[in-house]
Structure formats: C-alpha cells, structure tokens
Amino acid sequence: MATQTLPPEIGRPSTADAESRPSMAMAGADRILGLRCRNCGTREALGAAYVCAACFGPLEVEYNLAAVAGLDRATIERRPPGIWRYLELLPVAEQPRRGLAVGSTPLVRADRLGPALGIAELWLKDDTRNPTLSFKDRAVAIAAERAREFGITTLGCASTGNLAGATAAAAAALGMPAYVFMPADLETVKIDHALAYGATVVPIDGTYDDVNRLCLEIADETGWGFVNINLRPFYAEGSKTLAFEIAESLGWQAPDVVVAPIASGAMFTKLAKGFRELADLGLIERTPIRFVGGQAAGCSPVATAWSRGTTVIEPVRAPTTFVRSLAIGNPADGRYSVELADASHGSIEAIPDEVTAAAIRQVAGLEGIYPETTGGVTLAAAEAARRRGIIREGDRVVALLTGNGLKTPDARTLGLAGGRAAPGEPGLAPVLRPGYASFEAWFEGNA
Amino acid sequence: MSAVRIPPVLRASTGGAKNVEVDGATVGEVLDRLVATYPGLASQLLTPDGTLSSFVNVFLNDTDIRHLDALATPIGARDSLVLLPAMAGG
Ligand SMILES: Cc1ncc(COP(=O)(O)O)c(C=O)c1O
Ligand SMILES: [Zn+2]
Numbered sequence: 001m002a003t004q005t006l007p008p009e010i011g012r013p014s015t016a017d018a019e020s021r022p023s024m025a026m027a028g029a030d031r032i033l034g035l036r037c038r039n040c041g042t043r044e045a046l047g048a049a050y051v052c053a054a055c056f057g058p059l060e061v062e063y064n065l066a067a068v069a070g071l072d073r074a075t076i077e078r079r080p081p082g083i084w085r086y087l088e089l090l091p092v093a094e095q096p097r098r099g100l101a102v103g104s105t106p107l108v109r110a111d112r113l114g115p116a117l118g119i120a121e122l123w124l125k126d127d128t129r130n131p132t133l134s135f136k137d138r139a140v141a142i143a144a145e146r147a148r149e150f151g152i153t154t155l156g157c158a159s160t161g162n163l164a165g166a167t168a169a170a171a172a173a174l175g176m177p178a179y180v181f182m183p184a185d186l187e188t189v190k191i192d193h194a195l196a197y198g199a200t201v202v203p204i205d206g207t208y209d210d211v212n213r214l215c216l217e218i219a220d221e222t223g224w225g226f227v228n229i230n231l232r233p234f235y236a237e238g239s240k241t242l243a244f245e246i247a248e249s250l251g252w253q254a255p256d257v258v259v260a261p262i263a264s265g266a267m268f269t270k271l272a273k274g275f276r277e278l279a280d281l282g283l284i285e286r287t288p289i290r291f292v293g294g295q296a297a298g299c300s301p302v303a304t305a306w307s308r309g310t311t312v313i314e315p316v317r318a319p320t321t322f323v324r325s326l327a328i329g330n331p332a333d334g335r336y337s338v339e340l341a342d343a344s345h346g347s348i349e350a351i352p353d354e355v356t357a358a359a360i361r362q363v364a365g366l367e368g369i370y371p372e373t374t375g376g377v378t379l380a381a382a383e384a385a386r387r388r389g390i391i392r393e394g395d396r397v398v399a400l401l402t403g404n405g406l407k408t409p410d411a412r413t414l415g416l417a418g419g420r421a422a423p424g425e426p427g428l429a430p431v432l433r434p435g436y437a438s439f440e441a442w443f444e445g446n447a
Numbered sequence: 448m449s450a451v452r453i454p455p456v457l458r459a460s461t462g463g464a465k466n467v468e469v470d471g472a473t474v475g476e477v478l479d480r481l482v483a484t485y486p487g488l489a490s491q492l493l494t495p496d497g498t499l500s501s502f503v504n505v506f507l508n509d510t511d512i513r514h515l516d517a518l519a520t521p522i523g524a525r526d527s528l529v530l531l532p533a534m535a536g537g
Binding site: 216335 | 454491
C-alpha cells in the first residue's frame with residue numbers, strides 16, 4: 001500500500017484563522033476518521049491510498065459527522081462564496097491559503113427550456129462557470145489541498161479532457177508541477193487549455209481507459225499525486241459540493257430529481273452522498289430524491305447495465321461518441337451508479353450524439369447557457385426520463401451542466417444541414433462586402 | 448513462464464516482489480498458480496467462491512482480458528500480465 005507517513009500537523013486543528021474562515025474548532029481533527037473500504041469495510045490510515053489492501057476494493061473517506069453536529073445553516077450562509085464554506089464536510093484538514101476560486105455557481109430556473117422538455121420546474125446548475133470551465137475544479141481543489149497536506153510535490157491526472165485543464169490550473173496556482181495524460185485525439189482546445197497553465201501534457205495513442213491504466217502504473221512508481229487515482233478518495237468528495245450548493249440555493253431543500261452525466265460515476269454517486277450528509281446533519285429534511293444519469297450511446301456501459309437490470313458492468317473497448325468527456329469504457333463507480341439509480345427509482349439514459357448536439361443548441365438558444373457535450377447528454381436524459389415517467393408532473397428537477405460549450409466546438413454543427421443562414425434564421429450568414437448595398441441585398445433576399 | 452507485474456498494494460503477499468514469473472497456458476492457469484505460490488493473494492484477487500474479483504482488472508500485454516477470452520485467453524512465454532485495481536475515472 002502506497003500509504004505515506006503523515007506530517008505531524010495533518011488533522012490537527014489550526015490555531016491561526018482569519019475571521020472569515022470556517023472555524024477550525026468545528027473543523028477539528030476528529031471529523032475525518034481515515035479511509036475505509038467501500039466493499040469490505042476495512043479501515044486504513046489517512047494517506048494517498050486508494051485500494052483496499054484486504055480485498056482490492058475502493059477506499060473512501062470516513063467522517064465522524066457527530067464532530068460537526070453543531071454546524072447550522074446560518075453559519076454557512078455567513079461565509080464567503082466558494083466550496084470552502086462547506087469545509088466541515090470536506091476531507092481536508094483546513095481551508096487552503098491559496099488556490100482558485102471554485103464553486104458557488106448559479107442555480108437558475110429554466111422557464112423556457114423546462115416546458116419544452118415537459119418539465120414545469122426545471123433548474124440548471126451552471127457549472128460551465130468554474131475557473132477552468134467545468135465542475136472538475138471542485139474535485140481537483142480538494143485533491144490538490146490534500147496533496148499539499150501529504151507533502152506530495154507533483155500533481156498528475158488521467159483526463160478525458162476537462163480534468164486536464166482543472167489539474168493544470170490548480171497546480172499552477174499552487175506552484176506545483178503537473179503531468180497531464182490524455183488521449184492524443186481529444187479536442188485540441190482541451191489540450192491547449194492544459195498547456196496554457198504550464199503543465200507537461202503527455203498525449204497517449206489510445207483510449208481514456210488506456211491512459212488510465214498507464215497512469216495507475218505511473219502513480220504507483222513515481223509517488224506523484226494523481227488527482228483521480230491515488231488521491232481519488234479525496235477528489236471524489238469534491239463533487240458533494242454540487243449537492244451542498246443546490247440545496248442551499250433551493251433554500252435548504254433537496255429537489256425531487258437530480259439529473260447528471262456519468263463517466264466513471266464518481267460525481268453521480270457523490271451527489272447522493274452530499275444530500276445524505278446534509279440530511280444527517282439536519283441541514284435539510286430527508287426527502288426521497290430520484291437520481292437520473294446520462295451517458296452517450298456510443299459509450300454507455302452503465303446505462304446498458306441499468307437497462308439490463310444488472311450491476312455487472314461490461315466494459316466498452318472502443319467508444320464511438322463525440323462526448324469525449326464521458327468516454328470511459330471501464331467506469332470505476334459504474335456498479336454503484338446503477339445501484340443508486342435503482343434504489344432511488346431513477347434511471348440511466350443512453351443518448352445518441354445527434355440528440356446531444358440538438359439539446360445543447362436548445363438550452364443555449366432558450367436559456368443563454370452554453371454547456372459542453374455532457375450538458376446535452378444531461379438535458380436529453382432529463383427529457384427521456386420525463387417520457388419514461390421517472391420524472392413526474394410537478395417535480396422539482398435539477399439538471400447539472402458540468403462543463404462549458406467552448407470546450408467541445410464540434411458539437412455546434414453536428415446534425416445541422418450545411419448552407420448559409422437567411423435573415424432571421426439561426427446560423428452563419430454568407431460573408432458580405434462591407435457596404436450597405438451588400439447587406440441590403442442579402443437582407444431582402446436578393447444576394 | 449509469463450511475467451506478472453504485482454502492484455504495490457499486493458506486494459506484501461509476494462514478499463515485496465514486483466515482478467514474478469509464473470507458468471501456465473491460459474491467463475486463468477497463470478492466476479491459479481500465482482495464488483497457489485502466494486496464498487496471501489487469494490483474499491485480494493478472488494471472491495469467496497473462488498472467481499476473479501470484479502475489483503481486479505487483468506491486462507494481457509496492455510489489453511483488458513475481458514476484451515479477449517477472459518480467463519481462457521491463451522498466454523505465451525513472452526507475454527506479460529498486469530494486475531491493477533478497477534479504478535478508471537476521469
Ligand atoms: C464535464 C464533465 N461532466 C461530467 C463528467 C463525469 O464525471 P465522473 O467521471 O465523475 O462520472 C466529466 C468527466 O470527465 C466531465 O468532464
Ligand atoms: Zn476491502
């Protein structure tokens with residue numbers, strides 16, 4: 001086990017706190033008990049460990065919620081915006097002194113899109129607006145702070161695209177070197193994005209699953225902190241902040257249905273954990289929440305397992321979808337995602353790429369929010385779940401838009417006929433000469 | 448003999464060995480002999496009823512054996528097997 005000895009200050013309450021920071025008395029040592037195997041329950045000391053030494057199952061962070069039982073809504077509401085306002089429920093010893101401004105993204109009511117999808121009360125969690133334009137900033141902020149606390153000096157990641165920029169930017173802000181591994185044929189904007197922050201970007205001639213396998217070996221041998229591998233127990237917890245913010249934005253209530261995309265299933269399952277912890281602390285009422293997941297039809301191992309009524313995930317060897325950020329053929333939290341959808345009376349939908357592209361244009365055109373391909377998958381999944389009756393009349397539904405459309409330019413035109421737009425039509429007009437006559441000729445339809 | 452690469456989390460059961468050489472005509476045979484040689488690996492690699500744990504991914508020359516013939520996949524002397532946790536997630 002790659003467990004490291006911890007520097008002595010880890011887990012101890014800090015003494016020097018700025019006024020606005022969450023109180024360390026509340027965020028003290030005993031709220032984080034250590035790591036625990038999700039499969040067999042074996043406990044492990046806190047460290048950059050992710051696999052159970054007894055059964056090879058995944059390790060998770062274990063909290064002692066009783067230690068933060070005094071946390072109330074008013075205390076959280078008084079704190080500055082960002083993910084650290086929920087510090088007591090995050091697996092770091094203390095709030096970092098440096099780092100990006102992550103979280104507190106808007107939850108907006110989609111009064112035009114909702115009815116178009118048959119959902120009267122639809123809310124969009126707009127995570128297109130995080131520092132590197134995706135929700136991955138949440139997960140990376142936690143992993144990077146833990147890396148620092150563990151004395152790890154180099155960050156790494158295996159990325160389907162968005163994690164690359166998030167890891168590179170967080171490393172830059174903390175002054176750490178970063179190695180970013182990604183499939184060589186990803187959208188070039190995602191590669192450029194990571195390069196811009198000064199990361200070493202290593203393109204791999206293979207699928208995401210090939211990249212991930214390679215990085216498992218590299219993490220073992222180098223001791224680098226791979227945010228989604230040996231720091232995964234901490235990384236994954238970052239997605240709980242989506243649930244915390246949604247509940248707070250709704251006036252400390254959970255919605256009836258949450259719709260989110262699934263790649264590895266880490267975020268999908270941690271959303272549920274986030275709402276559960278709020279209820280455990282009495283910050284929200286414990287109400288049933290249905291969880292609806294979306295995958296791309298060209299790489300839908302989790303949706304396929306769900307529709308067959310099994311939790312055994314058949315890996316997809318060669319994904320065929322332009323939804324690159326969800327193209328994980330061998331998802332670590334696949335079985336847990338199926339269990340969550342089933343237990344909550346939700347569903348997991350597989351969405352064809354043309355439908356995804358149309359859904360992106362629809363939300364952009366009706367709400368002025370431009371998500372990447374995962375957002376199209378999510379909204380199409382919401383519509384599919386509505387048709388199936390999983391989403392019912394009168395439900396309050398929250399759909400997560402977890403990445404920005406500028407990251408996936410191919411989606412803009414997929415499924416559209418070519419040709420130039422006429423006046424008043426959406427689309428690209430022909431190139432005009434810079435004279436009024438030229439404009440007039442086109443506008444009057446005589447171009 | 449095929450080369451089997453042992454990840455750090457399993458090395459306690461192999462006396463610290465990182466690479467071990469094991470005989471066998473199929474992936475399943477190699478894994479059986481591996482566990483016979485290092486019985487400590489049984490609890491990590493196998494379920495209580497003796498089948499390969501779903502938390503373990505086995506790669507033959509970098510290909511997941513579930514994309515091949517699973518445990519029945521033939522394996523040769525120059526092939527290498529890697530055991531890794533099922534921990535893919537972007
Ligand atoms: C924008 C976006 N949304 C959702 C996901 C899915 O995340 P998870 O692997 O936690 O299921 C990803 C993964 O890369 C992503 O980039
Ligand atoms: Zn275990």
